[in-house]
Amino acid sequence: MQVLVVGATGGSGRAAVAALTARGHTVTALSRHASALTGPLVRGVDGDVTDAATVDAVVAGQDAVVVTLGISENPVRVRLRGPSTTPADVRSRGTRHVVDAMARHGVRRLVVQTSYGVGATRPLLPFTMRAMFALLLAPQIADTERQARIVHRSGLDWVEVQPVNLVDADLPGAAFASVTGAQRSMKVSRTQVGRFLADAVEPGAQVAATVALSHDPASAPASVAR
8 A cells, every 4th residue: 555644753653654664555754854764665755744735745646644743842842832843733734734635636544643632532531631631732632623623524534543641662562442432551652553553544444433542551452442
Protein backbone atom coordinates (compact mmCIF):
# COMPACT_ATOMS: atom_id res chain seq x y z
CA MET A 1 0.00 0.00 0.00
CA GLN A 2 0.93 3.63 -0.47
CA VAL A 3 0.45 5.38 2.89
CA LEU A 4 0.84 9.05 3.78
CA VAL A 5 1.85 9.86 7.37
CA VAL A 6 1.11 13.47 8.32
CA GLY A 7 3.07 14.76 11.30
CA ALA A 8 5.68 12.13 10.59
CA THR A 9 8.56 13.45 12.71
CA GLY A 10 6.70 13.40 16.02
CA GLY A 11 7.02 10.40 18.32
CA SER A 12 3.87 8.63 17.14
CA GLY A 13 4.51 9.61 13.53
CA ARG A 14 7.99 8.09 13.54
CA ALA A 15 6.62 4.95 15.19
CA ALA A 16 3.91 4.69 12.54
CA VAL A 17 6.44 5.10 9.73
CA ALA A 18 8.61 2.36 11.24
CA ALA A 19 5.66 -0.01 11.68
CA LEU A 20 4.33 0.61 8.17
CA THR A 21 7.65 0.12 6.42
CA ALA A 22 8.33 -3.01 8.48
CA ARG A 23 5.21 -4.46 6.83
CA GLY A 24 6.38 -3.51 3.36
CA HIS A 25 4.18 -0.45 2.83
CA THR A 26 5.59 2.52 0.92
CA VAL A 27 5.35 5.64 3.06
CA THR A 28 5.24 9.31 2.16
CA ALA A 29 6.20 11.23 5.32
CA LEU A 30 5.01 14.82 5.62
CA SER A 31 6.21 17.34 8.18
CA ARG A 32 8.25 20.50 8.23
CA HIS A 33 11.47 18.44 8.55
CA ALA A 34 10.46 15.09 7.08
CA SER A 35 13.43 14.85 4.68
CA ALA A 36 15.38 13.44 7.64
CA LEU A 37 13.18 10.32 7.44
CA THR A 38 14.00 9.49 3.83
CA GLY A 39 15.17 5.87 3.47
CA PRO A 40 14.06 2.50 2.13
CA LEU A 41 10.31 2.62 1.45
CA VAL A 42 10.13 6.19 2.81
CA ARG A 43 9.85 9.44 0.88
CA GLY A 44 10.23 12.43 3.18
CA VAL A 45 8.47 15.63 2.11
CA ASP A 46 9.21 18.88 3.91
CA GLY A 47 5.99 20.86 4.07
CA ASP A 48 3.41 22.63 6.20
CA VAL A 49 0.17 20.73 6.80
CA THR A 50 -1.68 24.03 7.18
CA ASP A 51 -0.98 24.76 3.50
CA ALA A 52 -3.80 23.18 1.49
CA ALA A 53 -1.82 22.95 -1.76
CA THR A 54 1.01 21.07 -0.06
CA VAL A 55 -1.41 18.57 1.45
CA ASP A 56 -3.27 18.11 -1.82
CA ALA A 57 -0.06 17.24 -3.65
CA VAL A 58 0.99 14.49 -1.23
CA VAL A 59 -2.48 12.95 -0.79
CA ALA A 60 -2.78 12.25 -4.52
CA GLY A 61 -2.02 8.61 -5.28
CA GLN A 62 -2.20 7.34 -1.70
CA ASP A 63 -4.20 4.33 -0.51
CA ALA A 64 -4.50 5.54 3.09
CA VAL A 65 -3.57 8.50 5.30
CA VAL A 66 -2.39 8.47 8.92
CA VAL A 67 -2.55 11.77 10.85
CA THR A 68 -0.43 12.22 14.00
CA LEU A 69 -0.47 15.99 14.37
CA GLY A 70 0.27 17.78 17.63
CA ILE A 71 2.25 20.47 19.42
CA SER A 72 5.52 19.18 20.87
CA GLU A 73 6.47 22.33 22.80
CA ASN A 74 6.40 22.63 26.59
CA PRO A 75 2.70 22.66 27.56
CA VAL A 76 3.16 25.28 30.29
CA ARG A 77 4.78 27.68 27.85
CA VAL A 78 2.12 26.96 25.25
CA ARG A 79 -0.65 27.64 27.77
CA LEU A 80 0.87 30.92 28.92
CA ARG A 81 2.23 32.33 25.66
CA GLY A 82 0.93 30.12 22.87
CA PRO A 83 3.06 27.87 20.66
CA SER A 84 6.12 29.51 19.10
CA THR A 85 6.65 27.29 16.06
CA THR A 86 3.36 25.47 15.43
CA PRO A 87 -0.09 26.99 14.76
CA ALA A 88 -2.40 26.55 17.75
CA ASP A 89 -5.03 24.97 15.47
CA VAL A 90 -2.63 22.64 13.66
CA ARG A 91 -4.68 19.53 14.47
CA SER A 92 -8.02 20.75 13.18
CA ARG A 93 -6.74 22.86 10.29
CA GLY A 94 -4.29 20.23 9.09
CA THR A 95 -6.90 17.48 9.34
CA ARG A 96 -9.42 19.59 7.44
CA HIS A 97 -6.94 19.95 4.58
CA VAL A 98 -6.28 16.19 4.64
CA VAL A 99 -10.00 15.33 4.56
CA ASP A 100 -10.68 17.76 1.73
CA ALA A 101 -7.77 16.43 -0.33
CA MET A 102 -8.81 12.82 0.26
CA ALA A 103 -12.31 13.62 -1.01
CA ARG A 104 -10.87 15.23 -4.15
CA HIS A 105 -8.54 12.33 -4.92
CA GLY A 106 -10.83 9.45 -3.94
CA VAL A 107 -8.69 8.23 -1.03
CA ARG A 108 -10.95 6.50 1.51
CA ARG A 109 -8.91 5.20 4.46
CA LEU A 110 -8.19 7.77 7.20
CA VAL A 111 -6.58 6.98 10.57
CA VAL A 112 -6.25 9.91 12.99
CA GLN A 113 -4.57 9.96 16.39
CA THR A 114 -6.30 12.28 18.86
CA SER A 115 -6.16 11.83 22.64
CA TYR A 116 -7.85 9.80 25.35
CA GLY A 117 -10.22 12.17 27.13
CA VAL A 118 -11.63 13.70 23.95
CA GLY A 119 -15.31 13.18 23.19
CA ALA A 120 -16.92 10.11 24.69
CA THR A 121 -13.87 9.22 26.79
CA ARG A 122 -13.75 12.57 28.62
CA PRO A 123 -15.83 11.29 31.60
CA LEU A 124 -13.47 8.30 31.91
CA LEU A 125 -10.39 10.41 32.68
CA PRO A 126 -9.02 10.26 36.24
CA PHE A 127 -9.70 13.44 38.20
CA THR A 128 -6.08 14.63 38.07
CA MET A 129 -6.03 14.33 34.29
CA ARG A 130 -9.37 16.15 33.95
CA ALA A 131 -7.90 18.99 35.99
CA MET A 132 -4.78 19.09 33.81
CA PHE A 133 -6.89 19.15 30.67
CA ALA A 134 -8.99 22.02 32.03
CA LEU A 135 -6.15 24.15 33.41
CA LEU A 136 -3.12 23.41 31.28
CA LEU A 137 -4.24 21.88 27.99
CA ALA A 138 -7.67 23.48 27.43
CA PRO A 139 -6.85 25.21 24.10
CA GLN A 140 -5.12 22.11 22.70
CA ILE A 141 -7.95 19.83 23.81
CA ALA A 142 -10.52 22.19 22.25
CA ASP A 143 -8.65 21.99 18.94
CA THR A 144 -8.47 18.21 19.23
CA GLU A 145 -12.24 18.12 19.77
CA ARG A 146 -12.65 20.12 16.55
CA GLN A 147 -10.31 17.70 14.81
CA ALA A 148 -12.37 14.71 15.94
CA ARG A 149 -15.59 16.29 14.68
CA ILE A 150 -14.00 16.85 11.26
CA VAL A 151 -12.99 13.19 11.14
CA HIS A 152 -16.40 11.89 12.21
CA ARG A 153 -18.21 14.05 9.65
CA SER A 154 -15.77 13.35 6.82
CA GLY A 155 -17.75 10.56 5.16
CA LEU A 156 -14.48 8.64 4.80
CA ASP A 157 -13.54 5.21 6.15
CA TRP A 158 -12.11 6.66 9.33
CA VAL A 159 -10.68 5.39 12.59
CA GLU A 160 -9.98 7.73 15.52
CA VAL A 161 -7.21 6.42 17.76
CA GLN A 162 -7.10 7.72 21.35
CA PRO A 163 -3.94 6.74 23.24
CA VAL A 164 -3.70 7.39 26.98
CA ASN A 165 -0.48 8.98 28.28
CA LEU A 166 2.27 8.40 25.73
CA VAL A 167 5.69 7.21 26.91
CA ASP A 168 8.95 6.64 25.06
CA ALA A 169 9.84 3.49 27.00
CA ASP A 170 9.40 0.26 25.09
CA LEU A 171 6.54 -1.61 26.78
CA PRO A 172 5.98 -5.34 26.18
CA GLY A 173 3.11 -6.69 24.15
CA ALA A 174 0.62 -4.98 21.88
CA ALA A 175 -1.60 -2.14 23.05
CA PHE A 176 -4.96 -3.01 24.58
CA ALA A 177 -7.60 -1.58 22.24
CA SER A 178 -11.17 -0.75 23.23
CA VAL A 179 -14.08 0.84 21.37
CA THR A 180 -15.83 1.56 24.68
CA GLY A 181 -13.03 3.63 26.21
CA ALA A 182 -11.91 0.87 28.55
CA GLN A 183 -8.23 1.00 29.50
CA ARG A 184 -5.85 -1.30 31.37
CA SER A 185 -3.45 1.42 32.53
CA MET A 186 -2.88 5.13 31.97
CA LYS A 187 0.21 4.70 29.80
CA VAL A 188 1.00 3.33 26.38
CA SER A 189 4.23 3.41 24.40
CA ARG A 190 4.61 5.26 21.15
CA THR A 191 5.83 2.03 19.59
CA GLN A 192 2.60 0.27 20.61
CA VAL A 193 0.59 3.15 19.15
CA GLY A 194 2.59 3.10 15.93
CA ARG A 195 1.86 -0.59 15.48
CA PHE A 196 -1.86 -0.04 15.98
CA LEU A 197 -1.88 2.86 13.51
CA ALA A 198 -0.30 0.51 10.98
CA ASP A 199 -2.91 -2.16 11.81
CA ALA A 200 -5.69 0.34 11.19
CA VAL A 201 -4.75 1.07 7.57
CA GLU A 202 -4.91 -2.59 6.56
CA PRO A 203 -7.78 -3.84 4.39
CA GLY A 204 -10.51 -5.33 6.54
CA ALA A 205 -9.73 -3.24 9.62
CA GLN A 206 -12.70 -1.65 11.33
CA VAL A 207 -14.07 1.73 10.25
CA ALA A 208 -16.14 4.50 11.85
CA ALA A 209 -14.75 3.63 15.28
CA THR A 210 -13.03 5.50 18.09
CA VAL A 211 -10.47 3.20 19.71
CA ALA A 212 -8.80 3.83 23.07
CA LEU A 213 -5.27 2.43 23.44
CA SER A 214 -3.50 1.57 26.68
CA HIS A 215 -0.75 -0.73 27.87
CA ASP A 216 -1.93 -4.01 29.33
CA PRO A 217 0.37 -4.89 32.26
CA ALA A 218 -0.48 -8.53 31.62
CA SER A 219 1.00 -8.06 28.13
CA ALA A 220 -1.82 -10.04 26.54
CA PRO A 221 -2.20 -9.85 22.74
CA ALA A 222 -4.29 -6.84 21.69
CA SER A 223 -7.98 -7.40 21.08
CA VAL A 224 -10.78 -4.92 20.56
CA ALA A 225 -12.93 -4.98 23.69
CA ARG A 226 -16.67 -4.46 23.40
